[in-house]
Amino acid sequence: MISTKLSAADYRRLVTMLRLLGQAGLKPTLVRLGLIRTRNVEPLSAEAEAEALVSALERLGPTFVKLGQIMGTRADLLPPELTERLSRLHDAVAPVPFEEVRSQLVDDLGDDPAEAFAEFSATPIAAGSIAQVYEARLTTGEPVVVKVRRPGIEEVIRADLRLLSAAARVIERRVPSLRRHQPTRVVEQLAHALLEEIDFRIEARNQEDVRQRTTVFVVPRVYRQFSTDRTLVSDRILGRSPNQAFRLAEPALAGTLAPEAARGLLGLMLLDGVFHADPHPGNVLVTPEGRLALLDFGSVGRLSAKRREQVLVVLGSLVDADVGAVSDILMDWASRSGPPPPGLEPAVDGFFTRYGAQSGRDVRLAEAVTEFISIARQNELALPPDLLLLMRALGISEGLARTLDPDLDVVEAITPVVLDAFAQRFSFKALATRGFRILKELDQVATIAPEALRRGVARLRREGLVVEVSIPDLKAVSDAVRRAGDTLASAVVAAALILSGALYSSASGGDPAQSLFSLVALGLGVGIWLVFVVRRRD
Ligand SMILES: Nc1ncnc2c1ncn2[C@@H]1O[C@H](COP(=O)(O)OP(=O)(O)O)[C@@H](O)[C@H]1O
Ligand SMILES: [Mg+2]
Numbered sequence: 001m002i003s004t005k006l007s008a009a010d011y012r013r014l015v016t017m018l019r020l021l022g023q024a025g026l027k028p029t030l031v032r033l034g035l036i037r038t039r040n041v042e043p044l045s046a047e048a049e050a051e052a053l054v055s056a057l058e059r060l061g062p063t064f065v066k067l068g069q070i071m072g073t074r075a076d077l078l079p080p081e082l083t084e085r086l087s088r089l090h091d092a093v094a095p096v097p098f099e100e101v102r103s104q105l106v107d108d109l110g111d112d113p114a115e116a117f118a119e120f121s122a123t124p125i126a127a128g129s130i131a132q133v134y135e136a137r138l139t140t141g142e143p144v145v146v147k148v149r150r151p152g153i154e155e156v157i158r159a160d161l162r163l164l165s166a167a168a169r170v171i172e173r174r175v176p177s178l179r180r181h182q183p184t185r186v187v188e189q190l191a192h193a194l195l196e197e198i199d200f201r202i203e204a205r206n207q208e209d210v211r212q213r214t215t216v217f218v219v220p221r222v223y224r225q226f227s228t229d230r231t232l233v234s235d236r237i238l239g240r241s242p243n244q245a246f247r248l249a250e251p252a253l254a255g256t257l258a259p260e261a262a263r264g265l266l267g268l269m270l271l272d273g274v275f276h277a278d279p280h281p282g283n284v285l286v287t288p289e290g291r292l293a294l295l296d297f298g299s300v301g302r303l304s305a306k307r308r309e310q311v312l313v314v315l316g317s318l319v320d321a322d323v324g325a326v327s328d329i330l331m332d333w334a335s336r337s338g339p340p341p342p343g344l345e346p347a348v349d350g351f352f353t354r355y356g357a358q359s360g361r362d363v364r365l366a367e368a369v370t371e372f373i374s375i376a377r378q379n380e381l382a383l384p385p386d387l388l389l390l391m392r393a394l395g396i397s398e399g400l401a402r403t404l405d406p407d408l409d410v411v412e413a414i415t416p417v418v419l420d421a422f423a424q425r426f427s428f429k430a431l432a433t434r435g436f437r438i439l440k441e442l443d444q445v446a447t448i449a450p451e452a453l454r455r456g457v458a459r460l461r462r463e464g465l466v467v468e469v470s471i472p473d474l475k476a477v478s479d480a481v482r483r484a485g486d487t488l489a490s491a492v493v494a495a496a497l498i499l500s501g502a503l504y505s506s507a508s509g510g511d512p513a514q515s516l517f518s519l520v521a522l523g524l525g526v527g528i529w530l531v532f533v534v535r536r537r538d
Pocket of ligand 2: 282283296
């Protein structure tokens with residue numbers, strides 16, 4: 001995907017960059033990375049190094065700002081003093097003069113923007129490192145925004161990626177201790193993410209995809225006839241920013257939108273498997289009808305059914321504190337086999353004490369997620385990028401909801417979505433597919449025995465979790481429901497049992513053990529989450 005050959009111009013840029021990094025005080029870092037060889041350098045303190053790195057990345061331009069932002073999400077690999085600073089990297093930059101944008105638009109639209117549109121305002125309403133956004137009106141009357149990729153940015157990014165990839169190869173060769181972080185793979189992932197983000201056809205597809213799935217959010221329609229890989233035309237949302245000023249001006253509306261935002265965003269993650277990965281208040285507007293509109297589909301995450309299931313097991317484990325299940329999943333995510341590292345299970349256990357249902361605390365998702373990721377880091381378990389994106393998006397979603405209502409109990413707000421996801425997971429069809437997958441994995445035992453066996457057994461242990469906890473937790477569910485005297489909660493449990501009863505009868509003629517399994521599983525899937533919620537209310 002990225003060329004590995006460096007041109008003469010690349011070498012010149014490399015020299016300029018190394019000089020800039022040196023001037024920023026990063027010589028010791030470059031030596032440590034095996035990128036330069038100099039004697040007599042004093043090592044920097046971790047804080048000074050992090051500060052210098054962040055300001056150098058900002059000066060090196062968009063590729064490096066993005067690299068920094070991605071590194072900022074790798075709290076599973078990097079120390080907190082670095083990720084904390086990296087996550088504050090900005091990408092607001094001075095806009096490109098309109099003349100340059102105009103000629104690119106002429107190429108893309110086949111006409112001058114003043115002709116192609118009924119109105120086109122030459123002053124951008126936003127300018128970031130990758131795109132600038134202009135207001136326009138179609139000849140058919142619709143108000144639109146035209147998102148234009150900064151002219152020439154693709155070439156700059158490709159050149160930077162070539163240099164980064166060359167640097168990664170040098171680091172991998174010269175610094176054995178960094179090999180385990182797989183620098184060339186990290187650069188490949190960055191290249192992939194970045195080249196995807198600058199291709200607006202992918203953004204258009206993601207935007208349409210989410211638009212068709214969501215019933216909660218307004219998503220601007222894309223006008224395909226005007227859109228290319230570097231021009232994206234969509235409906236203009238005439239809305240207000242969901243910020244503190246909005247909350248103070250319209251407390252009642254903000255109060256209703258807050259739980260909706262949290263629920264809607266989590267619904268995309270757990271139910272649809274396609275989610276907005278960066279729903280910060282700058283990418284959201286409140287429409288005049290009082291609905292939430294999502295903008296900017298440059299970063300969209302996708303979660304496979306298997307991943308969603310694993311995330312649910314982790315959520316469910318917050319209730320029954322199944323340390324083994326969560327440790328297994330963490331090992332699976334890091335593609336590691338063998339016994340878990342000795343620190344893992346105690347750390348997961350500690351996590352449950354602080355964030356589990358029994359803790360009785362008002363849980364901050366962002367804080368819980370950070371801590372969960374740091375457990376992975378301390379045990380040298382790297383996490384897959386789709387999950388890191390999910391966890392980060394969870395924290396950002398919580399931030400949006402709390403901007404709208406600082407007192408919102410986010411866990412309570414998202415409970416209905418988790419219940420839905422559990423119900424889907426334990427629907428008969430899902431169970432049948434899951435059973436098939438377990439069988440398939442066990443079937444591999446004959447050919448690649450030990451590893452497949454371990455995985456198969458680990459999976460059975462995880463999936464079996466629901467049945468294993470059935471006896472003590474059934475009692476806990478009914479006790480908790482009784483204690484809370486919550487008729488709504490009882491109704492949900494009853495509905496779950498009736499639903500699973502229906503599954504039982506519809507499956508009669510099938511394997512009774514399987515039907516019984518679905519009965520217990522569905523009832524408990526819902527029950528487990530209820531215990532969580534009800535106990536928190538006690
Ligand atoms: N459809 C839209 N309607 C109204 N404003 C928009 C729309 N799309 C973008 N904007 C404005 O332009 C800004 C930048 O657009 P965005 O797609 O977020 O670009 P970037 O990828 O650079 O963040 C947004 O924060 C918002 O203020
Ligand atoms: Mg944006």
